[in-house]
Amino acid sequence: MTLIALITGANKGIGYETARLLGERGMTVLVGARSEELGQKAAQALREGGVDARFLQIDVTDDASVQRAADHVGAEYGHLDVLVNNAGIVGDVEGARGGPSAATRAALRQVFEANVFGVVAVTNAFLPLLRNAEAARIVNVSSEVGSLTFMSDPEHPLHQLATIPYPASKTALNMVTVMYAKELRDTPIKVNAANPSHCATDLTRHTGSRTPEQGALVSVALATLPADGPSGRFWGDGAPAADAELPW
Template structure:
């Protein structure tokens, strides 16, 4: 039976490459994106490669969109096997320096609406469908910027990079990962957080060393874990990261 996956923010960057890699494993992939033109363009591109993908409108900060997606999946597929929570925004003015004293509260609210609250609401809404899967997988695309340990380590490359809104949202996402994995520990669902690394995206900039294709590898590997795979972890390229 064909597995069903939903990737949020699948119209470009890491999300697009994640959707592509999953579809190449003969998985039916739903391309969640809030921009209809970009979402349909991604669908067209991947279908031209003979991949089974379908665009669905999904702004994770919109409860109506979340309800529509849940109903669509339930009515058309009955269950969901893989959820990749990839959609995210970076609204801090810069990666550089520490903006904790000046970051606008509205920037925090807008960042959390998508990077955290929307992700939690979507996941909670889809959990009943994921529980119907024989091997449900939830992957939260996080960032090393959400790691307390990394920000406390003066030798770590991210020590001088402290954009508060983005970093705090990813820290919250990491805790969501831990708590959800704990809540589902007696089920066949595995919940893990992936750091894609510093990737050439609209968030990571063109100066980043990794391509979106390389950045997608960690999330894809966690989505394809077998029954002996871990849950409640935070990793990049197979290596554990400190919380």
């Protein structure tokens, strides 16, 4: 039976590369995107590359959109094998990128709506379909800037970063990951957080030193974990090797 994978925010960047790599492994990939135009374009490009890709309209900040997407996948396939919660933003309102004292309620709301609330909404909507799969995998695309250990270590390169909305949203996402893993620990479903590191994408304004494909590799590894693989952990390159696990 063909495995079905949904990747949110898959019309570009790390999400697109995650869809491509999973598709190359034989999965049917659902290209989750808000924009029909961009999503269809991405799905078409994947199909031209030999991937079985289908566009799925989904806005993770809109509950009605999320439920419509879940209903469609349920009617079409009856189950979901892989959910990669990749959609995320840094924010484009005042206070989203400035220092802590510049943070605004509007910036926090905008970023958390997509990066945290959206992940919970999507996961809950698709959980019945994930339970219908033989052994589903949930991957939450987090970031090393969400690590309290890294961010509080004066010797770590990230220590110089001082802003609230995006890092705090990824710290919250890490906790979300832990809690789902605890709830699902007696099921075949595995839930893990992935750190793609600093990639050159629209989100980073193309300042990253890594390619989107390199960033997607950890999500792909976690999406294809064997039955004895880990759950409830935070991973970087090389997952699930022990030295690839990151501190919360």
